[in-house]
Amino acid sequence: QQPVQSPQAVILREGEDAVINCSSSKALYSVHWYRQKHGEAPVFLMILLKGGEQKGHDKISASFNEKKQQSSLYLTASQLSYSGTYFCGTGEDSGGSNYKLTFGKGTLLTVNP
């Protein structure tokens, strides 16, 4: 089942912060975050595994609450290069080796000067 992302779109001025949320109705093993520029391949940002860890690099970080089956992506002091569509992908904890990564519909982030 497809995870739900919110908001669907957000517009920022350079230097502002944003939070993108991702929630699932199923038990999750992992959450993957990607950024995609129009017409290009999604680019991997980070992966969070079951255990509630928080990860980050530079001004982009993320958290994963496995009990609530939710993840949030935090972008601080946004830069023009942050513009794009952000996708969360959820890996379900099926307990077997069969596995699929299901993506949300994406959040369009626009950073203006």
Next chain:
Amino acid sequence: DSGVTQTPKHLITATGQRVTLRCSPRSGDLSVYWYQQSLDQGLQFLIQYYNGEERAKGNILERFSAQQFPDLHSELNLSSLELGDSALYFCASSGRQGRPGNTIYFGEGSWLTVV
């Protein structure tokens, strides 16, 4: 460059035709995934292969089929094409175990236009 190679990059074909999209995963990756992305749509999971075997299936139409060969490259076959099949098709690969914790790297995609 993710290391995942897809061909062709662009393809225009007529309705009713059949096409094959090809994907070479990153060196050492055993898992291959196929995704479809239509205009203004998210990434729709089609199918996953691991070391030649089908491992997970998404909303893949019966007109579509895929396989992974012994050299680990994969092909996605689309037949009886319809206008609605026009989309960007991505192949992605991940590491040896093909488990949810592995990072998945995407290729540049194959643009399919059905006219």
